[in-house]
Amino acid sequence: MDSNTIARIQAIITKNSELFEELAQLYKLFGDSSRVKILCALTQSEMCVGEISEFLSITQSAVSHQLRILKSSNLVKSRRQGKNIVYSLTDEHVKTIIDCGMEHLSE
Amino acid sequence: MDSNTIARIQAIITKNSELFEELAQLYKLFGDSSRVKILCALTQSEMCVGEISEFLSITQSAVSHQLRILKSSNLVKSRRQGKNIVYSLTDEHVKTIIDCGMEHLSE
DNA sequence: ATAAAATATGAACATTTGCTCATATGTATT
DNA sequence: AATACATATGAGCAAATGTTCATATTTTAT
Numbered sequence: 569m570d571s572n573t574i575a576r577i578q579a580i581i582t583k584n585s586e587l588f589e590e591l592a593q594l595y596k597l598f599g600d601s602s603r604v605k606i607l608c609a610l611t612q613s614e615m616c617v618g619e620i621s622e623f624l625s626i627t628q629s630a631v632s633h634q635l636r637i638l639k640s641s642n643l644v645k646s647r648r649q650g651k652n653i654v655y656s657l658t659d660e661h662v663k664t665i666i667d668c669g670m671e672h673l674s675e
Numbered sequence: 676m677d678s679n680t681i682a683r684i685q686a687i688i689t690k691n692s693e694l695f696e697e698l699a700q701l702y703k704l705f706g707d708s709s710r711v712k713i714l715c716a717l718t719q720s721e722m723c724v725g726e727i728s729e730f731l732s733i734t735q736s737a738v739s740h741q742l743r744i745l746k747s748s749n750l751v752k753s754r755r756q757g758k759n760i761v762y763s764l765t766d767e768h769v770k771t772i773i774d775c776g777m778e779h780l781s782e
Numbered sequence: 783a784t785a786a787a788a789t790a791t792g793a794a795c796a797t798t799t800g801c802t803c804a805t806a807t808g809t810a811t812t
Numbered sequence: 813a814a815t816a817c818a819t820a821t822g823a824g825c826a827a828a829t830g831t832t833c834a835t836a837t838t839t840t841a842t
Contacts, residue, residue, distance in 0.1 A: 569720055577719045581730050589708050591776050596706035601699040612684045613676055617789060623688050630831060632790055651788055661779040668775040669698050672768040737801055739820055758818055
């Protein structure tokens with residue numbers, strides 16, 4: 569590496585240090601099988617807690633806990649519908665990110 | 676959700692259960708700020724352990740540990756060059772994935 | 783108003799994770 | 813051959829994480 573390259577990379581890293589923190593934080597959300605399953609299910613359709621719990625064979629409590637994390641990170645949103653609370657993806661990025669990872673795995 | 680939708684989603688989830696495990700495992704690698712920084716640095720240029728350590732202000736030992744994880748997951752590869760061991764990305768997917776996450780953050 | 787249903791939440795616990803420190807290993811230099 | 817340099821590795825530790833269990837909260841149905 570020449571000194572120009574070194575300076576450039578050095579700059580990128582130190583300048584965006586905080587950004588990397590956020591990026592890691594984002595990926596951490598996808599880094600748990602329960603959560604990716606939840607997110608992937610939601611790419612297909614919005615659904616309520618009970619359905620998610622049933623689909624994924626995860627405790628209702630566990631699902632709730634994970635949904636809280638996903639919601640506070642703005643990956644999902646929720647609305648009440650009668651007795652149920654229906655969850656859905658906030659935007660299309662989640663699907664994009666999942667697809668991106670899947671792409672890597674299929675090699 | 677109609678029963679067709681339910682059946683379809685149910686199928687997707689149970690059929691690919693193992694895949695989600697792998698996907699989560701993959702994202703977990705990006706879910707640590709030290710590792711994304713390392714990976715991002717490597718998108719710019721191959722470099723040796725000492726350089727990474729210097730760039731990121733992380734202990735040499737810590738860098739080595741993380742590189743071992745990244746290598747055993749096939750995200751990076753290494754070769755010896757004199758006294759140093761030079762690390763580089765295995766393929767372009769890492770960059771794609773990082774960009775994909777960055778995209779999400781820039782909103 | 784009361785009971786049932788759906789979801790949320792807090793505490794406790796076991797597991798995982800990432801770092802540090804000390805040291806081992808391997809290569810280059812003299 | 814001996815020393816210095818670069819990297820790897822293992823043990824130990826503290827912090828973070830995900831789950832479970834019990835219970836609280838909120839809405840619906842009777």
